[in-house]
Amino acid sequence: MIDNIKRIKEEATGRITSAPDVEELERLRVHYLGKKGLLTSLLHQLKSLTPEQRKEMGAVLNEVKTEFETTITARQQQLDDQRINQEIEKSPMLDVTLPGQFVSEPGSIHPVTRVTEEVIEHLKRVGFSLASGPEIELDAYNFEALNMPAHHPARDMQDTFYVGGPVLLRTHTSPVQIRTMKNRKPPLQIISHGKVYRSDYDQTHTPMFHQMEGLMVDENISLADLKGVVNHLVKALFGSKPVRFRPSYFPFTEPSAEIDVHFGNLGWLEIGGCGMVHPKVFEAVGYDYEKYSGFAFGLGIERIAMLKYGITDLRSFFENDLRMLEQF
Numbered sequence: 001m002i003d004n005i006k007r008i009k010e011e012a013t014g015r016i017t018s019a020p021d022v023e024e025l026e027r028l029r030v031h032y033l034g035k036k037g038l039l040t041s042l043l044h045q046l047k048s049l050t051p052e053q054r055k056e057m058g059a060v061l062n063e064v065k066t067e068f069e070t071t072i073t074a075r076q077q078q079l080d081d082q083r084i085n086q087e088i089e090k091s092p093m094l095d096v097t098l099p100g101q102f103v104s105e106p107g108s109i110h111p112v113t114r115v116t117e118e119v120i121e122h123l124k125r126v127g128f129s130l131a132s133g134p135e136i137e138l139d140a141y142n143f144e145a146l147n148m149p150a151h152h153p154a155r156d157m158q159d160t161f162y163v164g165g166p167v168l169l170r171t172h173t174s175p176v177q178i179r180t181m182k183n184r185k186p187p188l189q190i191i192s193h194g195k196v197y198r199s200d201y202d203q204t205h206t207p208m209f210h211q212m213e214g215l216m217v218d219e220n221i222s223l224a225d226l227k228g229v230v231n232h233l234v235k236a237l238f239g240s241k242p243v244r245f246r247p248s249y250f251p252f253t254e255p256s257a258e259i260d261v262h263f264g265n266l267g268w269l270e271i272g273g274c275g276m277v278h279p280k281v282f283e284a285v286g287y288d289y290e291k292y293s294g295f296a297f298g299l300g301i302e303r304i305a306m307l308k309y310g311i312t313d314l315r316s317f318f319e320n321d322l323r324m325l326e327q328f
């Protein structure tokens, strides 16, 4: 048997190292190492030997098998290198040391991200810090604690996507006010931004959009503080455009106002809502409304971006048309 193994080994090593291509190499692998290959059938013959012979022959055969596998891998590598070198020679113009070509323009920062970052940077400078909350929210935080119990007509102001039961996609960033106040004591000065969802779709409304919420609570906070912060922010965003606080209604603030900015021929345009935190909201989070007062505002980021960059259709922010995005 040992002679037979020696003979097979010599023959196989010669044939493998001179295999002309990968197809022949694969044929040789099957011939020697495949299920019905020569080496495999020798391994089967071990059964007929005595235990000592089987041990000795088994070790020799396994060693030969490993050698075959190593020789085949080495030849495979040689053949691959040869093929690559031939391909390179076939195309003499290829110079791999030349710098690569740009296949497209570098990316740019999306206008929604730009405006978000600009607003955060400004509000951080005047003392606000970031807070966050989930996009999939509970009715209790999105409506109930914001003074909108079940069947309150104000719920219709925001056309809601319900996930099921008391769970919904938040319609505004105001539930973050509730989550923060429930976990922290005044004084508070937070901002929170992110995606919100409503069943809306037209030139100035999309089903998903971004809001930036601001909340400040302490003793003696007044409407003058709210106006100061908002005026300062609008000035930072739009320069010296006039700002107007138009009386409005939100169940969670009293008094409430819309924030309008004047844009030449376009007239007054709304960028968000605001007001003094309603005592019912303080009651829901366990704050003493006799002692504390506060203001809150919620801005539409896309609306600000539209006005800042002269975009007429809010939906274009989410169509990913490169001709539009490349301008930023």
Ligand code: FA5
Residues within 6 Å of the ligand: 158, 171, 172, 173, 174, 198, 200, 201, 204, 205, 206, 207, 208, 209, 210, 211, 213, 250, 253, 270, 271, 272, 273, 274, 275, 296, 297, 298, 299, 300, 301, 302, 303, 314
């Ligand atoms: C609110 O969502 C209130 N939570 C804001 C608020 C916060 C008031 C704190 C008082 C205190 P409103 O539904 O008006 O308010 O939305 C605020 C802004 O989001 C709007 O002024 C508008 O700029 C933007 N907005 C509303 N709906 C859409 C929409 N479908 N697509 C894009 N922007 C929208």
